[in-house]
Amino acid sequence: MGRSPCCEKAHTNKGAWTKEEDDRLIAYIRAHGEGCWRSLPKSAGLLRCGKSCRLRWINYLRPDLKRGNFTPQEDELIIKLHSLLGNKWSLIAGRLAGRTDNEIKNYWNTHIRRKLLSRGIDPATHRPLNQEQSELAPAATTTTISFKQDEDHEDNKTVFGEINKDSKGGSISIERCPDLNLELTISPPHQPMIKKSSSLCFDCSLGLQNSKDCTCEINTAAGYDFMDLKTSVLDYRS
DNA sequence: AAAGTTGTCAACCGCGAATCT
């Protein structure tokens, strides 16, 4: 059948956006809201394709964007999340208010990768570089985790159980990160969501309940929700 | 000062998923 082009390429601008184009896009979205990107350029009087408008808005013009340097806390959070999620930049961005997936991806490739390498850590696996050779032996590959229904459990919770090597069929590849709490659980719909405490220390917010640096008192593994990943990662996987 | 190299980041491209007809 063939794929139709995302937009009419013949009469669209490409490359850097001008101030006027930005203003038009902002004004249009303020008046009409986001969405329907395909028809937006025409309606807004822009000679751009919808994709380009969407990207420009999301990555640069959105009013809630936090510009400026990443903080050390954000750095560490990105590293932790990357070790858990891999290159799922949009998911990682969802955990960093005001940051975009593109921004985090760029920051990872230009700063964090180098930072990890200088620490002797492989940015792809989050393991020490000198362990790579021995650990990449046939059996020792990326750890992947999938879900299964815990039939023994009386409330029939889905548990983070099986560890596979195959990332297909409902499981995702997840890198080893021993200090992260990966005992994520999901509750059946009728169960009320455990409210995330606002008073978690930074370590706990990363799932490091047993960290020596933990300064908060909410430390119960049972109800812990790592940055909402308990639900959002599961959502992603489903 | 000029040329070459490296780093940064906005923007593009292609693909798969989701949604619509």
Added chain:
DNA sequence: GAGATTCGCGGTTGACAACTT
């Protein structure tokens, strides 16, 4: 149910800036 359309994501590119020789 099948095909068409739209959206969103991740990888990559290229222009520009900063730095080095």
